């Protein structure tokens with residue numbers, strides 16, 4: 001519409017030239033407007049059917065009722081001259097405060113064991129039973145903190161059991177050399193099982209580190225990150241893909257492991273440079289037609305690469321598309337809603353949190369368009385740091401069409417085993433907040449929103465209320 005109006009403004013003389021050109025311009029404009037409306041209608045109708053259902057769903061209104069956060073910078077600490085000399089600059093922003101392991105407000109980001117939640121902590125109080133507390137310590141059925149960082153969830157259709165795989169990091173954090181990033185030796189991939197996504201039973205380390213052979217990819221001195229498992233119904237195998245690296249992140253490869261059983265043991269097959277490129281943060285996505293894809297940060301994290309896996313899911317096909325070129329995104333998490341593909345990514349700032357972005361595409365191979373920051377609630381610092389966390393996976397929220405669970409990691413680089421999980425409701429619906437350039441200002445994609453909650457529960461779970 002704006003485009004049409006501008007045309008008139010720029011060329012007022014042509015209107016005076018002849019009555020015929022005036023009529024044809026007006027007719028042309030009306031026709032154009034009609035076309036644009038039809039075009040935008042098509043999309044908005046598609047989107048609104050589900051959005052309308054969703055928006056009027058009382059459960060969704062509860063999930064969208066975000067909480068505000070009011071964390072303030074602590075007053076300046078009294079510091080000894082020696083401390084000032086050692087570390088002259090004191091934190092001046094909330095993010096620096098978050099990264100400062102001696103911060104007076106550290107308990108706000110990393111609440112201690114007293115506030116832990118989980119099946120053993122709960123006294124059958126319906127105000128907390130089955131409630132998620134993003135950022136608090138989450139205990140398994142034995143009362144131990146869950147170790148499944150950078151993880152992902154597989155839903156086993158046959159047994160109706162969820163399996164949560166992630167980095168088992170229950171070891172000391174150290175730096176392998178002065179400039180090396182904080183690390184924990186590989187212990188392996190942890191696996192937890194659950195029927196309700198809240199009560200998690202530790203199924204043990206399903207892919208273990210190699211203790212002695214230093215040339216092995218899984219030697220404990222190396223790096224194993226972001227394991228994801230998908231099921232191949234043709235071969236009846238569970239296939240795990242993961243980021244494999246050395247301590248300096250120069251190997252930059254993907255690794256593949258396989259198992260007959262979701263709870264392992266997984267047999268490690270090999271690592272490779274997919275399509276001949278470096279590969280760091282990655283994930284796999286299995287589409288409804290059973291085609292699976294590998295998505296990885298490549299070319300020194302400047303671009304994401306995406307390509308289909310072979311039918312048995314054990315390798316990539318020689319087909320690859322470069323997406324979000326030059327945007328420096330990592331931690332990809334892909335999901336699909338009503339024939340549109342969505343992705344959440346983070347920026348590349350090491351263990352420090354940064355702003356998430358949502359992206360959408362009509363085809364998984366792209367082109368992908370960036371929608372903007374999906375985070376809603378908390379406060380502006382929370383929103384610009386993905387609630388002090390980083391995306392790892394998105395799964396459907398059981399029982400609510402168009403709703404998902406956004407899984408993220410709140411990394412604790414001072415003690416990586418104590419990194420926390422943030423699970424939050426993610427909803428696809430409503431108009432995008434940032435109109436895109438080439439669709440005449442009409443929102444073509446639905447908004448993707450991740451809602452901050454200090455406490456919430458799944459609508460399907462028992463208990464009195466949704467907090």
Ligand SMILES: *[C@@H]1O[C@H](CO)[C@@H](O)[C@H](O)[C@H]1NC(C)=O
Pocket residue numbers: 122123124
């Ligand atoms: C909670 O309820 C379950 C089943 O109703 C029961 O088996 C369990 O012992 C209860 N736990 C506590 C701590 O009361």
Ligand SMILES: *[C@@H]1O[C@H](CO)[C@@H](O)[C@H](O)[C@H]1NC(C)=O
Pocket residue numbers: 177246247248
């Ligand atoms: C990592 O880099 C450091 C410093 O450059 C070097 O001493 C060390 O050998 C490297 N380690 C590996 C596994 O490449």
